[in-house]
Amino acid sequence: MNIIEAISGRRSVRRFTSRPISDGDLHTILCAGMSGPSAVNARPWSFIVVRDRDTLSRMADGNGAAAQPLKGAALGIMVLGDMTRAFERAPDYWVIDGSIAAQNMILAAHGLGIGSVWLGTWPQKEKIDAQRRLFELPESAVPHSIIAFGYPDESQKDLPARGGYEEGRVHFEKWTRKD
Numbered sequence: 260m261n262i263i264e265a266i267s268g269r270r271s272v273r274r275f276t277s278r279p280i281s282d283g284d285l286h287t288i289l290c291a292g293m294s295g296p297s298a299v300n301a302r303p304w305s306f307i308v309v310r311d312r313d314t315l316s317r318m319a320d321g322n323g324a325a326a327q328p329l330k331g332a333a334l335g336i337m338v339l340g341d342m343t344r345a346f347e348r349a350p351d352y353w354v355i356d357g358s359i360a361a362q363n364m365i366l367a368a369h370g371l372g373i374g375s376v377w378l379g380t381w382p383q384k385e386k387i388d389a390q391r392r393l394f395e396l397p398e399s400a401v402p403h404s405i406i407a408f409g410y411p412d413e414s415q416k417d418l419p420a421r422g423g424y425e426e427g428r429v430h431f432e433k434w435t436r437k438d
């Protein structure tokens with residue numbers, strides 16, 4: 260799969276088979292997460308990999324109704340901001356760096372035939388606090404997102420590409436009213 264096919268063919272997958280994800284593929288996915296651009300190269304993130312079914316279930320419940328796909332996933336990866344590494348002059352960049360890490364992992368998984376869905380945590384305080392309690396996190400580790408990974412269930416294979424291009428969103432050379 261070339262990179263354009265990977266980007267334009269990816270869809271969120273929310274139902275998975277019971278097939279496990281190998282350690283080698285997990286390493287490839289994590290490596291992709293750590294390969295994106297990062298403001299001043301601070302790399303202010305860390306990751307919690309979870310395969311334990313009971314913990315996946317508790318993570319899902321802590322993240323609310325929209326996180327239930329995690330219960331059927333082969334594994335989940337929580338992306339966390341590491342505030343001890345955040346750029347002191349603009350610490351909010353950690354959110355952007357975390358998002359890039361999440362998307363890179365999603366695309367790497369897609370390239371390996373593994374489906375995934377991004378489950379948002381930050382900036383919803385109740386979700387952040389629930390994950391903090393579950394993992395007994397220090398103040399400096401801020402839950403950003405959870406990505407559920409697994410091989411797509413039959414019903415989730417070949418979901419139609421969304422065809423992302425929208426003419427009205429693009430301005431050439433200067434900003435022009437489009438409405």
Ligand SMILES: Cc1cc2nc3c(=O)[nH]c(=O)nc-3n(C[C@H](O)[C@H](O)[C@H](O)COP(=O)(O)O)c2cc1C
Pocket residue numbers: 269270271272273325326328376377378379380421
């Ligand atoms: C910040 C963020 C938070 C999201 N949170 C959830 C979520 O909690 N549950 C879920 O099922 N999908 C979640 N998604 C996935 C979106 O619903 C999905 O990307 C969107 O509907 C477009 O569908 P597609 O990914 O198949 O193109 C989230 C995506 C992003 C970027």
